[in-house]
Amino acid sequence: MTTYIHPSPSAADAAVERPTAAPATGAPAPGAASAPAPRRPRQGLIHGLLTNPKAMVGAAILLVFIALALLAPVLFPGDPSRITDMASLEPSAEHWLGTTAKGQDVMALTIHGARSSLLVGLTVGFASTLVGILVGLASAYFGKFIDEALSLVTNVFLLLPGLPLLVILAAFLPPGLGTVILVLIVTGWAGSARVLRSQALSIRSKDFVAAAVVSGERAGRIMFREILPNMASIVMGTLLACVIYGIGAQAGLEFLGLGDVSTVSWGNNLFWAGNEGALLTGSWWVFVPSGLCIALVAFALALINYAVDEVTNPRLRKIKAAKPAAVVGTTARRSTASEGNTAK
Amino acid sequence: NKPADSSSSSANQNALLTIPREDMGTFIRNFNPFAPTVNPMVQQSIYESLLIFNPAKGDTTPWLATEWDVAKDGKSITFTLRDGVKWSDGKPLVAEDVAYTFQLQKKIKGGFEYLKAVTPEGTNKVTFTFNTPWSPALYDVGQLTILPKHIWSALKDPEKDTNAKPVGTGPYTEVESFQAQSFVLKKNPNYWQPEKQKIAGIKMLAFAGNDGANLAAANGDVDWAPQFIPNIEKTFVAKDKEHRNYWFPPTGAMINWQLNTTKAPFHDPAVRKALSMAVDRDQVTKIGMSGYAQPADCTGLSGNYDSWKNPAVKDNCSWTKLNVEEANKLLDEAGYAKGADGKRTLKDGKPFEFKISVGASSSDWLSVANVISQNLQAVGVTAKVDSPDWAAVVAGYEQGTFDSGIVWSANDPSPYKYFNTSMGSATVKPVGTKTFDNYHRFGDPKADALLKEFVAAGDEAKQKDIAYKLQEEYNDAAPLVPLFSGPEWGAYNDTRFTGWPTQDNPYATLSVRAPTTVLVLTTLEPRK
């Protein structure tokens, strides 16, 4: 019902943008409640995604990266950041993507970088979604005081300026991937919690939940077996958005030198590329690959997300451009719309 | 207003010397020299000192003082002030100003513990008396910038004043068109050597980091580029070989790899030496410092002290040269045997592993640490680079909880402070008590005695003699692992201004933050 490629809340740095999803600060949004009753949510979603070209392209890109990340130690054994004497070489048969000013093989750095970037992205994604689910479900199911309290906490976290918080947290915790992950979860969970809460709330008010209560089900079971399965698509969307957020924010932090500089990751590759003046020396091959990888992974995730939206909300599905009235009376909407546009 | 566009000499007459400041994203109108972050040029072109020491050549230029006398007992110095020096508001410089400056300095910023009194004698003589003979004092007091008493004594809280319209004796004192991103300093109308104010003024540009400043330099938008420029031949010089040049004299502070000597195995000099021998300083300077720095020798002294170096020590260095074999041997002998996996273990059976701490924002030193860590693998030692925020790193240094780290060192005209802070017992504090200099916590009674002699030594020849002995001691004890002399970055573009210091004419360095900067400012002239 909403897309998860969000307008940048800070209009500033998309890299460290939070996964704020459906805006709706308490106010009813048209269409917010109009998510059609999912048809057998899980199977339908998977099936829908399998037949959706967008999802397939996205999944393919993502799988390639995951495979590369897993195979990195095999493809490029040894320390990818090993410093050698072959500095600043252009791409060649020996070094497909050339070398950095420190003589590191850019290809090895890029592929090894996928490991940490994907690890952080996925961990942050899963963890913040999990927190979001717990908070959202508890909020929606128990309502009343618990909801008030959890919503307050969520909203406060949403209102805290994200980047400053990131910067401060990243600076004072000991360096390491763990810190980066923790910091990103702390700043990232609230967005997903809000989205999931509003969805859980709308499912909570469905009769089947009341029916489960009447039949004597316990709270935990209702939350996880009755409500949760019906949120599959929104959980998936939130998850993807959080992964994108995690990857982007990690890169942003690292670029500022606030990450763990000693790991090999895409953000750090860019940090070092900047430090070594890759652009000034015209060593584009140092600068381009990691940025492109981040973009491709984010793009792949966004595509899948987009597809999830389409699958769960048939209205968003792409429709073929209408052929001019081969059949009498195509849709009225189209004719009026085109008229409106030519008139202007 | 690119320099390249205005090659005509008349344009150059009015051109402003444009200098980037790479670590201030924005300027604040604050020209108070006591501010922790002083605006650029405050101590270079607005206020001046009594004398200027030029480390590139090792000579001293009299500046506001024309001459000085060191008392025989070494317990006082008398400076004679230059005649005809005026503050930019037209008032004359008097000895009272000097005395007041030191009074203010001690009150606000402390230091100068050895200083007993500063006594003006008449209007043009001022005498500094010390508690004990203190030979490093000459440059210490001589290079402090002097403030006008008539202005500063009128302020209630001098340290809290923003000094928006500074009054100084320097060549360019008039602040104009002040913006957060740039400001201009125009000529001091009352400068004491008006013939040397050949350029129309100075323009400072603010940058949030090296990248921006480098871009400006590469693009030819600035005349002087004192920041680190990666691969300078290619990114800077190559764009205009005729006019662009750089010079990185090794006159900066010695950059050391410090090992926490309160911890095993670093308490063992053999280990320190062995580790030092495992480090490939050529690679360190090449990778970490883009090849701009000079590898250290076992005197521990940077290029700043070339004239102080003991040739006997310098020419027979063993432990500052790469020698993996010897390093392995030393470690084996010291009892840190290699295991089957090629990794050494400590005497308590734990693996020979430690951290090298560097602040995350110092990417050059991070590379240095990475190279060292990589080098150490060859001797079976595992060093992990730890790079939290500088604040955390320094906190570890101060408390003595760190394993090892890359640090700067003192850089005075005299080598006293370097040896004092690397070997002087007086500077050693127990672990857990904060210290601000001897982080590695190494004290040496032999060195203590020599240091005492040094401060009491009146003439330079005697000081040198003691310094030689200190170097021998340093060579024996290896309190630190010296890596390389910090280079004084500097590059320029002489399209509009000529007269820059170079290796052939080292009248100053190309630093914009050094006492010698004013020498450059008063030498440059518009290209005709």
Next chain:
Amino acid sequence: MSSTVLGAAAPTAGTGQPALEIRGLSKTFPIGGLLSRKSVRALHQVDLSLGRGEIVALVGESGSGKSTLARCVARLEKPSSGEILLDGVDVLKRDRFQASRAYRSQLQMVFQDPFGSLNPAHRIEHFLRRSLAIHGKAGSAAATQRRLEELMATVGLQPDMLNSYPHELSGGQRQRVAIARALAVEPQVILADEPTSMLDVSVRIGILNLMRKLRDEQGISMLYITHDLASARYLADRTAVMFAGELVEEGESLDLLANPAHPYTQLLVSAVPDPARSGSYDPVRRAELRAAVMSPASCAFDGDPEQPCSAEQPVRHRVGSPDNRHWVRCHLYRPAAGSAGHALVESKVS
């Protein structure tokens, strides 16, 4: 067409202790923020009893509080005051709100919307199996399977439908599943909140017939909530009329709809489209009536501000013969002259 006349009430109706008794049930919903004192009065002092094997219809306009009553009784909502007696035991006092499975094994609910009351994520089997499991009705695997098939048969569905998902079923079939799910618990009482209003006209009657069958064959008591007077008359032994959160009239279904006493009931009856009878509906009259009844100046049961009765507690007037158990609670009601009935004080509302 057949002309069989259906029995007025099941044989067990009205004998002995009622299966469910509601006494003085009130419910107010707070509205607005934390600091607000505003509230909506959804139910006010409702007394209603449900005999064993009896179907009682609760009719009333939209928003009159019918669902709220059902939800309170099903303990989905906590009543503000009042008692709910199941087999004579006050369940609200006995244990914590929402806590008691024992209560739920006696009382089940069927919801209005069969499309919403079955979780689309589960198979039909899941709903029935869970109901059995929660209330300890599940035996061995084979026994359970047998029981499941039995249940499906009871509500007239094929057993192979157990493996279907709700979206594969038609509305009527889903509502049958919902009923089967309630039956799995083997309850004494079923609350059915407008179980047919979301269904196609053509299948409505099937559900009504099923409910009737369950009463007749299994002796289950039911509260049938609807705003469709005709179906209330068709199905229920007794009918209670609700207006603005209060019961205003109650009686044997046939009698009540033949002789509606309360003006509001009359209004309702007149509004039902019936081709066989020309409507005597007067919208202006209705508007006046509603305004009068809702006016705070007038007594809760009194549409006539000229005849204030605030000093007097509202009373129940008996209508017609005592057999009909037909009463009305309104001062507007005046027994016709010469009629056998007299206004009797049956009970006072405390």
Next chain:
Amino acid sequence: MRFILRRLGFYLIAFWVSITLNFLLPRFMPGDPVSRMFARSAGQMQPEQIEALRKLLGVDSRPIWEQYADYLHNIVTGNMGVSITRFPTPVTEVIASQIGWTLLLGGTALVIAAVVGNLLGILAAWRRGGAIDSALPPLLVFVGSFPYFWLAMGALYLFGVILGWSPLRHAFSDGLEPAFTWEFISDAGAHLVLPALTIVLVSIGGWMLGMRNTMIATNAEDYITMAEAKGLKPGRIMFRYAARNAMLPSVTSFGMSLGFVVGGALLTEVVFAYPGVGYQLLNAVQGLDYPLMQGLFLTITAAVLLANFLVDIFYVRLDPRVRAS
């Protein structure tokens, strides 16, 4: 009104929580500003000066609750203290000197991205399957997937260095004085283009898709069909009936974003050497400049809350349904 009061209450609590966090966070950071400064000066500063500097900067060693009470008092009185890294400039002055540019850059980018993005979203949804609807979303999503700083650096290098179309740094040319002259305004405008454009490029896809999807949902609403049945002109249906309703969620995100504009666009500022609050904050954090950090945090929090509150009020105007509740 009661809606607004309720929101106000929430904002007050949120404000208190944030300022308390804001108070606590820097105090958990290791080290203190002076030794931090010492480390950064890398040998230029004399160790003897450290204690004096501590005293001068008033690095606090009182019990934490006393500091907290003081802090709250200062916030109420609007006194945010003196910046440590920019000593002795008051925090308010440091912020004031930067905030204008931050607002200009962030505000311009936000307004352009939101307006253009939403318009594109409206058009795409209105003409499903048309050119805008098929081509733009994937393209914008792809562009929006790039790390922001990467795109900014690339753009600066391409348009600034190679093509020379755009200024390389700063908010206006060095020689100029800010003034209401055409010369200055056009110059500042030219400096704004590239930084703002990169922000717009990255964020516009989100706005567009968000709007498109809500708009598609809205288009299926009965009142749109009704408007069509009424024979209204398509433009009127599109804007007054469909977009007017679909806009509501966008308005909320716009409010959020508007508040966060005050936080500055850190990476942009660094890449384009644009003056602004974001870089200032990074600097404050790295220099452990508590007062400045707190001042900035406070400003940002207040701005976010204020923006949200304003949007809430505006929302009430836009969506009459909220008024009732």
Next chain:
Amino acid sequence: MTISQVSFGSHEPVLEVKDLTVKYVGDTRSTTAVDRVSFSIGTGEIFGLAGESGCGKSTIANSIMRLLKDPAKIAGGSIRFGGKDVLGMGPEELRRFRWQDVAMVFQSAMNSLNPVLTVGEQITDIYTTHAGYSRKESLRRAAELLELVRIDPVRLKSYPHQLSGGMRQRAVIAMAVALKPSLLILDEPTTALDVVVQQEIMAQIKELQHELGFSVLFITHDMSLMVELSHRMAVMYGGRIVETAKAADIHTAPQHPYTQALMGAFPPLTGPRVPLTGLADGVKFRNIPDLAEASPGHFVAPFGATAVAAGGSGALEAGTLEGATR
């Protein structure tokens, strides 16, 4: 097939629908929602269209106003309004045709008001667009309209959510008659309302029809309501019309089993309680043939003798009733 329809009011039909077929084209499969449906409505006539949910009633209504949206496609047939070919209209012509000639009260009229515009604005929109009145004049007329449906004109300034469901419904009805169209389509105008309000609304419509004399296409699945209100009616099943006749005829003598089931689903309010059966659960009709005249003016789709049996699965002859239990 041609049906000589008897129009109630005049002899000239206002609306003539012939062999209308509408398909919903899906990704995987298409459904024919309306299948070769023909009927006509005379001037001043109230024509009822009944049938279960999903049988295509709204689709027909939307086709008449050309309001179908993707994925709906009109696959065949014609719609003529006062002689004009509705399906052939150009965009501008269509825009003028809507609301001036045919107006419609939607199934969910309560939701068909724009929540962010006042009722007044939504009414004046009609006048400013179609009649070109000034804002002031439009407002005056809007006030009159509201009075016509007995809503206080001060409500012009109200937003839809501030009105009760019944009031909203009446406001929409007022809007529908604003331009005095010759045909008014009422798509289940009262299903969401309670009986009392429902009755009020129907009374209102009758009154207006009496006053303004437009024809009505009245869609509902409530047979009692329909019989009470309309002159002539058609019963639909699965996209086809299975029976059409005078309302009274269908009430007294429904012929098609489906019609009988519909009639049987409404227990009477008077008389003895008689068991009703309705349509057995799961019973489906397939391949319904074209209508044939059973008695004068009474057309029924032929159905087999086995029609009433609700159990046998199996071969589907034309006109048989398929009793698949699933």
